[in-house]
Amino acid sequence: MQIPLSSDVSTNVTLANQRIIRTPFQVFRRRLRASTMTLTGVAMVLAVIVLAIIGPYVAPEDPNEMNLGNRFMAPGREHWFGTDDFGRDMLSRVLHGGRESLMVGIISIAIALVIGVVVGLVSGYFGGWFDMVVQRCIEVMLAFPDLLLAMAIVSILGPSLRNVMIAIGIGGVPGNARFMRGLVLAQREREFVDAAIVSGAGHGRIIFRYILPNSISPMIVLTFMGVAGAILAGSALSFIGMGAQPPSPEWGAMLNQGRQYLRTEWWIGTFPGIVLVFTALGFNLLGDGLRDVLDPSVGN
């Protein structure tokens, strides 16, 4: 029996079908376009990444080239961001520093992500005494406020940018591991995991084929939301002399140098701060947007 369809009805059916067959990527793109804040964040982050890549090539001068005849020149046509106490061009230093600050954010977050995911996966999946021991260790680590833990670790390892990355990375592990464990526990109860067990899949296959792919998305959102915090924590440690060492043009280290001249040469402590805020703002806007777009279940 044929059911006569009016043209209106058939259009509606097609539209409904289109809505159904939209791929996750299309949904993602659609939601992304709808948010001005997220798009602004994307543009800002892209600008920072591009600057970090091409910055050293377009910088007018060598960031560490001293010129004592040019000390403390105010921002002007010759030196857009002025010069510092060694006569070094501030614009060139800011452009070179982007790489270091971005690297701190990305590497420390990657350390926290990888270790946190592995610990959370194993602890949540196998449970038992291992889980209990890991959870107690996490509780102890969470008893130290983030920055304090990072400071304690750097004080042992010694001040350097590499150690700052390790310290911030380790500081992020307990939170990530606990979050990942929660996700794994939720996935472990799902029917497809039971089905995999019944069909004879081994632990490795269940973890990597079923549990990890289904729980990683909120984890990545959480990680992305932490990039700005990691960049700021890295610069904070450099600011108190525990991170990048002179003559590094890392932004936090430059601000540390700038605070000595705050009363008279304001520009040394101002421009690196502005780019730092711009970078953190971009990542925070993007992180917020990604959370709304990808996973509304991860709260504020």
Add this chain to the structure above:
Amino acid sequence: MLRYVAYRLLAAIPVLIGVSFVVFFMLRLVPGDPIRLMFVNQPQPSAERVEEMRHQLGLDLPVWRQYLRYMGNLLQGDLGYSYRSRLPVGPEIIKRLPNTIKLASAGLAIAVVIGLFAGIISAAFRGRWLDRGLMLFTVLGISVPGFWLGMMIMLIFGVQLRWFPVSGADTWQQLVMPAFTLGIGAAAVLARLTRANLLEAMSQEYIRTARAKGLSNSSVIWRHGLRNALIPIVTIIGLMIGGLLSGAFIIESLFAYPGVGELAVKSIQARDFPMVQGVVLFVATCYVLVNIVTDVIYGFLDPRIKYS
């Protein structure tokens, strides 16, 4: 309730033992001989004197006995001696503690007042320009590093306008700039959470009932929405205290404010490990205890929570 408090305090004991364990091993992980580290920038003592000191401090004992000795001292309030000043660590921390408590409390007060107010206004004007503007400010608030904000506040209000002194901790005027610097980031976080919680509370059915009764908009928000939205915020405020304490490290150092944080930063820079160890242990213990207090307050505020 009392049973719950006792349970939480008992459950905190293994965590605190774990914390002491981490802090104890912190010092053992530092590369170099601890006795030699005590004499950095000073003439090194003779080999006999080093051995004598090693024995005196118990550093020639097996590690587990060293730990027991450390715990024994700790329980008697002995946190060891500073490498730098040779003075006991505990009294030095206690001496500076009131300043840090003053700063953290003032910062928290600023955060709570600004954060709650901005969050409520934002939720009340949801989707309008005021809401969007405030939310943009809050993202900016969490993106500005405290130390740079502090520098800019110091530059404008301390150096240019000369409204407030740029360092010290004797008068309330000296507290204004560091407290504001410390509080503003926390205010941004609180504003976002208040807005989100209030909006969620306002979508509940009891709000519809309140409106159906004919209550005014402000009465619905203040008496019904906010009371329920505030409960989870109390937990966040408790958790914030840890962040404020460690944030205070950098802010105190920036404003040369003589608190525990400034002491910690100076000690880290001078590699004065017993002092670093003492401060880390002290702050972590405070943090654990504050979390317990927060959970207990949470129970008072929300009668739906049953302690078992």
